[in-house]
Amino acid sequence: MVPDLESARPAFDDEHPVAATVRPLRSVALVGIDGSGKTTQAHELAHALAARGLPASYRRNAGGRRWFGRLATALGRRDGEHLLGRKAMLFVESVLRWLAILRTLLRRTVTREIAIMDRYAVCQYASIRAHAKTPRPQRLNRAERRARLAYRVFPRPDVTFLLAVDPAVAHDRIERRGYDHEEMSYLRAATAAYEALPEYGNFVVVDANGTPEQVQQALLAHLRAWLPAPVPVPAPRVPAEPRRAGAVLLQARALLLTAVTLAAAASALTCQLVEGF
Numbered sequence: 031m032v033p034d035l036e037s038a039r040p041a042f043d044d045e046h047p048v049a050a051t052v053r054p055l056r057s058v059a060l061v062g063i064d065g066s067g068k069t070t071q072a073h074e075l076a077h078a079l080a081a082r083g084l085p086a087s088y089r090r091n092a093g094g095r096r097w098f099g100r101l102a103t104a105l106g107r108r109d110g111e112h113l114l115g116r117k118a119m120l121f122v123e124s125v126l127r128w129l130a131i132l133r134t135l136l137r138r139t140v141t142r143e144i145a146i147m148d149r150y151a152v153c154q155y156a157s158i159r160a161h162a163k164t165p166r167p168q169r170l171n172r173a174e175r176r177a178r179l180a181y182r183v184f185p186r187p188d189v190t191f192l193l194a195v196d197p198a199v200a201h202d203r204i205e206r207r208g209y210d211h212e213e214m215s216y217l218r219a220a221t222a223a224y225e226a227l228p229e230y231g232n233f234v235v236v237d238a239n240g241t242p243e244q245v246q247q248a249l250l251a252h253l254r255a256w257l258p259a260p261v262p263v264p265a266p267r268v269p270a271e272p273r274r275a276g277a278v279l280l281q282a283r284a285l286l287l288t289a290v291t292l293a294a295a296a297s298a299l300t301c302q303l304v305e306g307f
């Protein structure tokens with residue numbers, strides 16, 4: 031079952047405000063099955079952060095499966111696994127992804143930009159589970175154990191978003207994308223593998239069945255503690271309302287009355303004084 035946007039686990043909540051203490055955002059990983067929208071959302075997120083004054087770059091941590099798939103098709107084979115064999119393909123993928131992640135982290139160190147990563151180490155663990163001869167999502171096999179040993183040198187991203195999507199929706203998207211193909215059985219196995227990973231509890235699970243805009247809003251909402259506070263806009267000064275003609279007339283009349291009264295009082299007083307002398 032794919033959770034909806036409301037049930038997405040927040041990275042933090044209103045009871046634990048972190049804005050004042052949060053350390054700078056350095057890396058965000060987007061993970062999930064093929065067709066969940068990682069590439070689309072990672073590009074958008076990098077743009078959205080940059081537009082808010084947080085330099086961020088899209089980084090792809092590919093494992094080469096797509097490239098080998100194209101090569102295999104060109105050579106008349108079904109896919110990379112058909113070309114290299116299942117175990118060899120998993121090994122090559124693990125090595126290539128390891129190198130890609132290393133490159134991403136080194137580039138982040140040099141550029142000091144936030145790395146918005148399309149896939150990360152956990153994708154390899156899920157791939158190994160889902161591509162097993164008999165996929166058993168709960169089971170940590172020898173290949174995964176080795177991969178974990180190699181990948182443990184990499185730090186955990188500040189936030190890992192799991193884009194949770196219905197495998198049927200993902201399948202439709204991949205078919206429309208047109209340059210690759212995934213079996214429904216594999217997409218289901220990969221979904222189950224992500225959900226069974228020990229890291230699942232640290233993922234921010236986001237419903238990725240919605241429109242790209244809805245998903246992007248959900249991602250940004252989870253990153254709100256890192257987003258610069260909006261600059262307070264000073265309240266516009268309300269210009270003094272022009273006096274209405276009636277009010278002005280009334281005031282003039284009151285002034286005139288006061289002046290006449292004062293003049294009358296002054297002349298009466300003068301007469302009294304004159305008479306007195």
Ligand SMILES: Cc1cn([C@H]2C[C@H](O)[C@@H](COP(=O)(O)OP(=O)(O)O)O2)c(=O)[nH]c1=O
Pocket residue numbers: 062063064065066067068069070071203204206207239240241242
């Ligand atoms: C995010 C998203 C992508 N797409 C399209 C764009 C791509 O052609 C395809 C797959 O998205 P993509 O971002 O390539 O997914 P992933 O990197 O996880 O494999 O689906 C949608 O139709 N709707 C969406 O909400």
